[in-house]
Amino acid sequence: MNFETLVFYLFAAMSVFAALRVITVRNPVYAALFLVLAFFSMAGIWLLLEAEFLAITLVLVYVGAVMVLFLFVVMMLDVDLVQLREGFWRWFPFGVVLAAIMVFEMVMVLGARQTSETGVHLAKHAADYSNTKELGRLVYTDYVYPFELAAVLLLVAIVAAIALTLRRRKDVKSQNVAQQIAARREDNVRMVQMPAEKKGSVAGNQESEKA
């Protein structure tokens, strides 16, 4: 067993363990953190497959942004764990059936001759091979239409999500920054001429005010 295989088994074991803990751990915050660990180990496996762009993007997008927002929400929720576990046994048979179907489908896809025997013995690339460059070239030439289509779909999804959740409030106190910056001293400050105070006691001051 060479070093690479050892690293693969390490990452594989870590991701399986983390994935299992995601669904078995009680506290949702821990579950989200285990999901982060699962993503991280998968990124390690992708690196072993020489897909460094996908691996780093997985960390950047899913670990660095998506899971952070997940944690943000999960931490602020007041989750009642007892209520969450209610009805577990009632839905258990349904879950088992669903899981069995999914396992069957996965075996069909991954175990089929066409997919299982292609690309097993890929040649290793030299050190100067840039996976990022290759991917970029393919995405912007051969697959430019599907890629642009996916981009437009995502844009529509963003616009729709914002439009659905945006609520305009009338009484919101926002400041007009342009107006603030454009403010001049003359607009807000009034210079008041005042005679100089005479040297003396407090009584002296009162006298000068009368005058």
Add this chain to the structure above:
Amino acid sequence: MALLQTIQQMGQGLLGAAWLPVWTVVKILVIVLPIMGTVAYLTLAERKILGWMQVRPGPNRVGPWGLLQPLADGIKLLLKEVIIPANSSKYLFLAAPVLALAPALAAWAVIPFDDGMALADVNAGLLYILAITSLGVYGIIIAGWASNSKYAFLGALRSLAQIVSYELAMGFALVCVLLAAQSMNMGDIVRGQQSQYGLLGWYFIPLFPMFVVYFIAGVAETNRAPFDLAEDESVIVAGFHTEYSGMGFALFFLAEYANMILISALTSVMFLGGWLSPVPFLPNSIIWLLVKMSFFLFLFLWFRATFPRYRYDQLMRLGWKVFIPLTLIWVAVVAAWMQTPLWLW
């Protein structure tokens, strides 16, 4: 250089295949130990400079001119008790400072200090930097949540929203750099800025708005004044590290300062030509990188001494309504500019 080669050969002869990990660990130590030393003396520099700007001497009791002050601070923090709050989740509470510090150090792996002088000269270096620096936020949010304290949690939420917002602007600014350099290799980015006109070849000229945005976003990313709302001591005590004492607090402190040094190094490498000399008649050297980094570190301290803290909505406005549109437009401008003969870089 000859000495290094002799050491390499000797090591290989002695240890064989095990030499590579040993040599890598040596290189890591050569990078990390000076960073730790810089962090220690950056704290002293900060207190001295803040002092001078406020017309007071700053720390001057421990050692000559207060030079041993960081050492005294370190010993003090080491000897303090680590208090774990009641009803906190203990493991996460103890893991959080480590999670904050680890990315700040791991990012140094791809920083080129001189031509060919980097721990890992990888092609996707810039992407790696983006990914690793985006992990620093975990330390802060886990600290805030695990402390089981209102102030810590509020600080963590603030910090999280702030870092996620400014990361976008930073990412887009770096997209401009990789457009200009046509490479994500950090060494190639610096080499792309080499020209016979010295500093006129550096990317801060065509990418000037990005240079400014990147550094300001960097100040916000590191939770430094005037964007230090995550620890806003006048409102939420000390923010996410309210409950930390002793070494836990020290690790957060180390992480913050290591991040400052990292942002300074990145800004120097991306926009100010890293190890390149500003004038053609002087040789390129690592000293230039250190000078540029010191300048940015001084800016960090200068900002802290002179700017009042932002209000939270002002911070969000600056990130979302000013920086992100500006960076998006500049990506398009640079991409179009590069297609014309007017692009000289």
